[in-house]
Amino acid sequence: MRLLDYFKSKKSNNTASVAKERLQIIVAHERGQRDQPDYLPQLQQELLAVIRKYVQISDDMVQVEVDRNDSCSVLELNVTLPES
Amino acid sequence: MARIIVVTSGKGGVGKTTTSASISTGLAKRGHKTVVIDFDVGLRNLDLIMNCERRVVYDFVNVIQGEASLNQALIRDKRVDTLYILPASQTREKEALTREGVEKVINELSETFDYIVCDSPAGIEHGALMALYYADEAIVVTNPEVSSVRDSDRILGILQSKSRRAEMGQDPVKENLLLTRYNPSRVEKGEMLSVADVEEILAIPLLGVIPESQIVLNASNQGLPVILEAESDAGQAYDDAVARLLGEEREHRFMSAQKKGFFSRMFKGD
Numbered sequence: 001m002r003l004l005d006y007f008k009s010k011k012s013n014n015t016a017s018v019a020k021e022r023l024q025i026i027v028a029h030e031r032g033q034r035d036q037p038d039y040l041p042q043l044q045q046e047l048l049a050v051i052r053k054y055v056q057i058s059d060d061m062v063q064v065e066v067d068r069n070d071s072c073s074v075l076e077l078n079v080t081l082p083e084s
Numbered sequence: 085m086a087r088i089i090v091v092t093s094g095k096g097g098v099g100k101t102t103t104s105a106s107i108s109t110g111l112a113k114r115g116h117k118t119v120v121i122d123f124d125v126g127l128r129n130l131d132l133i134m135n136c137e138r139r140v141v142y143d144f145v146n147v148i149q150g151e152a153s154l155n156q157a158l159i160r161d162k163r164v165d166t167l168y169i170l171p172a173s174q175t176r177e178k179e180a181l182t183r184e185g186v187e188k189v190i191n192e193l194s195e196t197f198d199y200i201v202c203d204s205p206a207g208i209e210h211g212a213l214m215a216l217y218y219a220d221e222a223i224v225v226t227n228p229e230v231s232s233v234r235d236s237d238r239i240l241g242i243l244q245s246k247s248r249r250a251e252m253g254q255d256p257v258k259e260n261l262l263l264t265r266y267n268p269s270r271v272e273k274g275e276m277l278s279v280a281d282v283e284e285i286l287a288i289p290l291l292g293v294i295p296e297s298q299i300v301l302n303a304s305n306q307g308l309p310v311i312l313e314a315e316s317d318a319g320q321a322y323d324d325a326v327a328r329l330l331g332e333e334r335e336h337r338f339m340s341a342q343k344k345g346f347f348s349r350m351f352k353g354d
Contacts, residue, residue, distance in 0.1 A: 013274075014274030015274065015275055016271065016274050016275060016276055016277050016278065016281065017274065019229075019230050019277055019281075020277060020281045020284075020285070022230065023230055023233050023234060023277075023285050024285060026234060027233075027234060027237045027285055030234075030237065030238070030241075031237070031241070034241045034245075
Protein backbone atom coordinates (compact mmCIF):
# COMPACT_ATOMS: atom_id res chain seq x y z
CA MET A 1 0.00 0.00 0.00
CA ARG A 2 2.84 2.35 0.86
CA LEU A 3 4.21 1.85 -2.62
CA LEU A 4 0.85 2.80 -4.05
CA ASP A 5 0.63 5.90 -1.80
CA TYR A 6 4.04 7.00 -2.97
CA PHE A 7 2.98 7.17 -6.58
CA LYS A 8 -0.47 8.50 -5.81
CA SER A 9 0.86 11.37 -3.70
CA LYS A 10 2.64 12.75 -6.74
CA LYS A 11 -0.62 13.86 -8.24
CA SER A 12 -2.67 14.58 -5.13
CA ASN A 13 -4.90 17.56 -5.74
CA ASN A 14 -3.41 20.86 -4.73
CA THR A 15 -5.72 22.32 -2.09
CA ALA A 16 -3.24 25.09 -1.22
CA SER A 17 -3.77 26.72 -4.60
CA VAL A 18 -7.55 26.59 -4.05
CA ALA A 19 -7.03 28.27 -0.66
CA LYS A 20 -4.86 30.97 -2.22
CA GLU A 21 -7.36 31.72 -4.96
CA ARG A 22 -10.30 31.93 -2.53
CA LEU A 23 -8.32 34.18 -0.19
CA GLN A 24 -7.26 36.54 -2.96
CA ILE A 25 -10.88 37.06 -3.95
CA ILE A 26 -12.34 37.54 -0.48
CA VAL A 27 -9.47 39.72 0.75
CA ALA A 28 -9.71 42.00 -2.29
CA HIS A 29 -13.47 42.29 -1.78
CA GLU A 30 -13.15 43.08 1.92
CA ARG A 31 -10.41 45.63 1.34
CA GLY A 32 -12.69 47.38 -1.12
CA GLN A 33 -15.46 47.60 1.44
CA ARG A 34 -13.08 48.70 4.20
CA ASP A 35 -12.31 51.94 2.41
CA GLN A 36 -15.93 52.79 1.71
CA PRO A 37 -17.51 55.64 3.66
CA ASP A 38 -19.94 54.66 6.45
CA TYR A 39 -22.93 56.36 4.83
CA LEU A 40 -22.88 54.12 1.75
CA PRO A 41 -25.36 51.42 2.85
CA GLN A 42 -27.94 54.03 3.84
CA LEU A 43 -27.38 55.99 0.66
CA GLN A 44 -28.01 52.80 -1.28
CA GLN A 45 -31.27 52.16 0.61
CA GLU A 46 -32.57 55.68 0.02
CA LEU A 47 -31.68 55.63 -3.65
CA LEU A 48 -33.46 52.34 -3.94
CA ALA A 49 -36.57 53.83 -2.34
CA VAL A 50 -36.56 56.81 -4.75
CA ILE A 51 -36.14 54.62 -7.82
CA ARG A 52 -38.90 52.29 -6.63
CA LYS A 53 -41.37 55.16 -6.82
CA TYR A 54 -41.04 54.87 -10.57
CA VAL A 55 -39.66 51.44 -11.43
CA GLN A 56 -39.94 48.16 -9.56
CA ILE A 57 -36.42 46.90 -8.95
CA SER A 58 -34.92 44.49 -6.49
CA ASP A 59 -32.22 45.24 -3.89
CA ASP A 60 -29.28 43.93 -5.85
CA MET A 61 -30.08 46.01 -8.91
CA VAL A 62 -28.59 49.16 -7.41
CA GLN A 63 -24.82 49.20 -6.90
CA VAL A 64 -23.16 52.14 -5.18
CA GLU A 65 -19.39 52.39 -4.96
CA VAL A 66 -16.84 55.03 -4.23
CA ASP A 67 -13.63 55.04 -6.23
CA ARG A 68 -10.83 57.03 -4.72
CA ASN A 69 -8.12 58.57 -6.83
CA ASP A 70 -5.33 60.83 -5.67
CA SER A 71 -7.11 64.09 -6.32
CA CYS A 72 -10.81 63.21 -6.19
CA SER A 73 -13.36 60.55 -5.33
CA VAL A 74 -15.97 59.28 -7.77
CA LEU A 75 -19.35 58.05 -6.60
CA GLU A 76 -20.35 55.35 -9.03
CA LEU A 77 -24.02 54.47 -9.27
CA ASN A 78 -25.16 51.50 -11.31
CA VAL A 79 -28.86 50.84 -11.73
CA THR A 80 -30.06 47.86 -13.69
CA LEU A 81 -33.58 48.32 -14.97
CA PRO A 82 -35.82 45.32 -15.56
CA GLU A 83 -36.74 44.56 -19.13
CA SER A 84 -40.12 46.00 -19.91
CA MET B 85 11.15 56.48 24.97
CA ALA B 86 10.16 52.85 24.70
CA ARG B 87 9.24 51.20 21.44
CA ILE B 88 5.74 49.74 21.68
CA ILE B 89 5.15 46.46 19.84
CA VAL B 90 1.74 44.78 19.63
CA VAL B 91 1.46 41.05 18.96
CA THR B 92 -1.89 40.56 17.28
CA SER B 93 -3.75 38.31 14.84
CA GLY B 94 -7.53 38.61 14.93
CA LYS B 95 -7.92 34.85 15.07
CA GLY B 96 -7.37 32.95 18.32
CA GLY B 97 -5.04 30.02 18.86
CA VAL B 98 -2.46 31.01 16.26
CA GLY B 99 0.37 31.66 18.73
CA LYS B 100 0.10 35.26 19.96
CA THR B 101 0.97 34.52 23.58
CA THR B 102 3.71 32.04 22.62
CA THR B 103 5.12 34.74 20.33
CA SER B 104 4.80 37.53 22.93
CA ALA B 105 6.66 35.39 25.46
CA SER B 106 9.47 34.50 23.06
CA ILE B 107 9.89 37.92 21.45
CA SER B 108 9.98 39.72 24.80
CA THR B 109 12.39 37.15 26.24
CA GLY B 110 14.60 37.49 23.15
CA LEU B 111 14.67 41.30 23.37
CA ALA B 112 15.49 41.15 27.09
CA LYS B 113 18.20 38.54 26.56
CA ARG B 114 19.95 40.99 24.24
CA GLY B 115 20.12 43.45 27.10
CA HIS B 116 17.07 45.59 26.29
CA LYS B 117 14.90 46.34 29.30
CA THR B 118 11.58 44.84 28.23
CA VAL B 119 8.09 44.54 29.69
CA VAL B 120 5.39 42.27 28.26
CA ILE B 121 1.78 43.21 29.02
CA ASP B 122 -1.13 40.75 28.89
CA PHE B 123 -4.17 42.59 27.47
CA ASP B 124 -6.44 39.55 27.65
CA VAL B 125 -8.55 40.66 30.61
CA GLY B 126 -10.59 37.76 31.94
CA LEU B 127 -8.55 35.12 30.11
CA ARG B 128 -5.08 35.67 31.50
CA ASN B 129 -2.55 33.17 30.13
CA LEU B 130 0.75 34.91 29.57
CA ASP B 131 1.61 34.25 33.22
CA LEU B 132 1.34 30.49 32.62
CA ILE B 133 3.45 30.60 29.47
CA MET B 134 6.07 32.65 31.34
CA ASN B 135 5.91 30.42 34.43
CA CYS B 136 4.99 33.18 36.89
CA GLU B 137 1.33 32.31 37.53
CA ARG B 138 1.91 31.81 41.24
CA ARG B 139 3.65 35.15 41.64
CA VAL B 140 0.74 37.30 40.45
CA VAL B 141 -0.46 39.61 43.22
CA TYR B 142 -1.63 42.75 41.43
CA ASP B 143 -2.53 43.14 37.77
CA PHE B 144 -2.89 45.64 34.92
CA VAL B 145 -6.41 46.73 35.96
CA ASN B 146 -5.33 47.24 39.59
CA VAL B 147 -2.68 49.66 38.31
CA ILE B 148 -5.12 51.49 36.02
CA GLN B 149 -7.58 51.92 38.87
CA GLY B 150 -4.91 53.11 41.30
CA GLU B 151 -5.21 50.12 43.63
CA ALA B 152 -1.55 49.19 43.17
CA SER B 153 1.58 50.85 41.86
CA LEU B 154 3.34 49.63 38.74
CA ASN B 155 6.23 48.35 40.81
CA GLN B 156 3.84 46.25 42.89
CA ALA B 157 2.25 44.70 39.82
CA LEU B 158 5.32 44.08 37.65
CA ILE B 159 6.78 40.58 37.97
CA ARG B 160 10.49 40.21 37.30
CA ASP B 161 11.37 37.16 35.23
CA LYS B 162 13.55 34.64 37.04
CA ARG B 163 15.56 33.66 33.98
CA VAL B 164 16.26 36.99 32.26
CA ASP B 165 16.71 39.88 34.66
CA THR B 166 15.87 42.66 32.19
CA LEU B 167 12.42 41.15 31.57
CA TYR B 168 9.19 42.06 33.40
CA ILE B 169 5.63 40.80 33.07
CA LEU B 170 2.48 42.82 33.68
CA PRO B 171 -0.33 40.27 34.05
CA ALA B 172 -3.94 40.77 32.98
CA SER B 173 -6.76 40.80 35.47
CA GLN B 174 -8.67 37.54 35.71
CA THR B 175 -11.95 38.86 37.09
CA ARG B 176 -12.72 42.34 35.77
CA GLU B 177 -14.74 43.41 32.81
CA LYS B 178 -12.76 44.12 29.66
CA GLU B 179 -14.05 47.71 29.70
CA ALA B 180 -11.85 48.32 32.75
CA LEU B 181 -9.09 48.94 30.21
CA THR B 182 -9.85 52.57 29.43
CA ARG B 183 -7.87 54.42 26.80
CA GLU B 184 -6.71 56.98 29.39
CA GLY B 185 -5.78 54.27 31.89
CA VAL B 186 -3.77 52.29 29.35
CA GLU B 187 -2.06 55.48 28.20
CA LYS B 188 -1.07 56.38 31.76
CA VAL B 189 0.49 52.94 32.34
CA ILE B 190 2.28 52.90 28.98
CA ASN B 191 3.66 56.41 29.54
CA GLU B 192 5.00 55.43 32.94
CA LEU B 193 6.57 52.24 31.53
CA SER B 194 8.09 54.25 28.65
CA GLU B 195 10.22 56.19 31.09
CA THR B 196 12.23 53.15 32.18
CA PHE B 197 11.79 50.45 29.53
CA ASP B 198 13.28 50.07 26.05
CA TYR B 199 10.54 47.80 24.70
CA ILE B 200 6.88 47.34 25.63
CA VAL B 201 5.37 44.19 24.11
CA CYS B 202 1.55 44.11 24.14
CA ASP B 203 0.02 40.62 23.96
CA SER B 204 -3.38 41.16 22.34
CA PRO B 205 -6.47 39.05 22.99
CA ALA B 206 -8.11 37.37 19.98
CA GLY B 207 -10.94 39.11 18.16
CA ILE B 208 -11.42 42.74 17.21
CA GLU B 209 -13.24 43.87 20.34
CA HIS B 210 -12.26 46.37 23.00
CA GLY B 211 -9.26 44.48 24.47
CA ALA B 212 -7.69 43.90 21.06
CA LEU B 213 -8.27 47.54 20.07
CA MET B 214 -6.64 48.75 23.30
CA ALA B 215 -3.65 46.45 22.77
CA LEU B 216 -2.92 47.88 19.33
CA TYR B 217 -3.92 51.52 19.91
CA TYR B 218 -0.57 52.82 21.17
CA ALA B 219 1.63 50.57 19.02
CA ASP B 220 4.61 51.80 17.00
CA GLU B 221 5.04 48.40 15.45
CA ALA B 222 2.87 45.29 15.00
CA ILE B 223 3.73 41.63 14.74
CA VAL B 224 0.83 39.98 12.93
CA VAL B 225 0.86 36.29 13.86
CA THR B 226 -0.63 34.18 11.08
CA ASN B 227 -1.06 30.45 10.43
CA PRO B 228 -0.92 29.23 6.82
CA GLU B 229 -4.65 28.61 6.81
CA VAL B 230 -7.57 30.49 5.20
CA SER B 231 -9.36 31.83 8.29
CA SER B 232 -6.17 33.04 9.93
CA VAL B 233 -4.97 34.85 6.80
CA ARG B 234 -8.33 36.53 6.32
CA ASP B 235 -8.44 37.67 9.97
CA SER B 236 -4.88 38.96 9.72
CA ASP B 237 -5.90 41.12 6.79
CA ARG B 238 -8.80 42.46 8.84
CA ILE B 239 -6.47 43.33 11.73
CA LEU B 240 -4.13 45.10 9.28
CA GLY B 241 -7.07 47.26 8.20
CA ILE B 242 -7.75 48.13 11.84
CA LEU B 243 -4.08 48.98 12.47
CA GLN B 244 -4.24 51.32 9.48
CA SER B 245 -7.41 53.09 10.62
CA LYS B 246 -7.88 52.79 14.39
CA SER B 247 -4.42 52.97 15.93
CA ARG B 248 -3.23 56.18 17.57
CA ARG B 249 -0.73 56.68 14.76
CA ALA B 250 -3.56 56.49 12.20
CA GLU B 251 -5.84 58.80 14.18
CA MET B 252 -3.11 61.37 14.70
CA GLY B 253 -2.00 61.20 11.06
CA GLN B 254 1.52 60.12 12.05
CA ASP B 255 3.73 57.59 10.28
CA PRO B 256 1.78 54.31 10.09
CA VAL B 257 2.32 51.41 12.49
CA LYS B 258 5.17 49.28 11.12
CA GLU B 259 3.75 45.92 10.10
CA ASN B 260 5.54 42.57 10.38
CA LEU B 261 4.27 39.17 9.31
CA LEU B 262 5.15 36.22 11.52
CA LEU B 263 4.02 32.94 10.01
CA THR B 264 3.68 30.25 12.68
CA ARG B 265 2.90 26.51 12.66
CA TYR B 266 4.51 26.24 9.26
CA ASN B 267 4.84 22.72 7.91
CA PRO B 268 7.22 22.69 4.91
CA SER B 269 6.49 19.10 3.93
CA ARG B 270 2.75 19.80 3.66
CA VAL B 271 3.56 22.92 1.64
CA GLU B 272 5.62 20.81 -0.75
CA LYS B 273 2.70 18.44 -1.18
CA GLY B 274 0.41 21.33 -2.04
CA GLU B 275 -1.63 20.89 1.14
CA MET B 276 -0.65 24.12 2.86
CA LEU B 277 -0.29 27.76 1.79
CA SER B 278 3.38 28.63 1.27
CA VAL B 279 5.23 31.59 2.79
CA ALA B 280 5.19 33.21 -0.65
CA ASP B 281 1.40 32.73 -0.94
CA VAL B 282 0.72 34.41 2.41
CA GLU B 283 3.19 37.21 1.70
CA GLU B 284 1.52 37.83 -1.65
CA ILE B 285 -1.97 38.01 -0.12
CA LEU B 286 -1.16 40.13 2.93
CA ALA B 287 1.57 42.20 1.23
CA ILE B 288 3.52 43.07 4.38
CA PRO B 289 7.20 42.39 5.19
CA LEU B 290 8.05 38.96 6.56
CA LEU B 291 9.60 38.98 10.04
CA GLY B 292 9.94 35.23 10.37
CA VAL B 293 8.60 31.74 9.85
CA ILE B 294 8.20 29.48 12.88
CA PRO B 295 8.04 25.80 11.92
CA GLU B 296 5.32 23.64 13.43
CA SER B 297 7.14 21.84 16.19
CA GLN B 298 6.41 19.57 19.11
CA ILE B 299 8.84 21.60 21.15
CA VAL B 300 6.31 24.46 21.38
CA LEU B 301 3.85 22.39 23.41
CA ASN B 302 6.65 20.90 25.48
CA ALA B 303 7.92 24.38 26.30
CA SER B 304 4.50 25.75 27.23
CA ASN B 305 3.84 22.73 29.43
CA GLN B 306 6.80 23.86 31.52
CA GLY B 307 6.23 27.60 31.32
CA LEU B 308 9.35 28.09 29.24
CA PRO B 309 9.36 30.66 26.41
CA VAL B 310 10.25 28.51 23.40
CA ILE B 311 13.05 30.88 22.37
CA LEU B 312 14.99 29.57 25.40
CA GLU B 313 15.01 26.10 23.80
CA ALA B 314 18.04 27.30 21.90
CA GLU B 315 18.73 23.96 20.23
CA SER B 316 15.27 23.61 18.73
CA ASP B 317 14.19 24.78 15.27
CA ALA B 318 11.30 26.86 16.67
CA GLY B 319 13.55 28.45 19.29
CA GLN B 320 16.11 29.40 16.66
CA ALA B 321 13.42 30.71 14.33
CA TYR B 322 12.19 33.02 17.12
CA ASP B 323 15.76 34.13 17.80
CA ASP B 324 16.13 35.04 14.12
CA ALA B 325 12.86 36.98 14.27
CA VAL B 326 14.09 39.01 17.27
CA ALA B 327 17.35 39.75 15.45
CA ARG B 328 15.42 40.98 12.39
CA LEU B 329 13.14 43.06 14.62
CA LEU B 330 16.29 44.81 15.83
CA GLY B 331 17.39 45.48 12.27
CA GLU B 332 19.81 42.60 11.75
CA GLU B 333 19.82 40.82 8.38
CA ARG B 334 19.25 37.09 8.78
CA GLU B 335 18.45 34.55 6.14
CA HIS B 336 15.15 32.71 6.59
CA ARG B 337 15.52 29.11 7.75
CA PHE B 338 13.29 26.07 8.33
CA MET B 339 11.27 26.76 5.22
CA SER B 340 11.93 23.54 3.35
CA ALA B 341 11.22 19.96 4.36
CA GLN B 342 13.92 17.61 5.56
CA LYS B 343 14.58 15.38 2.60
CA LYS B 344 13.62 11.79 3.28
CA GLY B 345 15.27 8.95 1.46
CA PHE B 346 13.35 6.83 -1.01
CA PHE B 347 13.34 3.84 1.32
CA SER B 348 12.14 5.64 4.43
CA ARG B 349 9.25 7.08 2.44
CA MET B 350 8.49 3.69 0.99
CA PHE B 351 8.46 1.71 4.18
CA LYS B 352 7.77 4.13 7.04
CA GLY B 353 5.49 6.52 5.26
CA ASP B 354 5.49 10.10 6.55
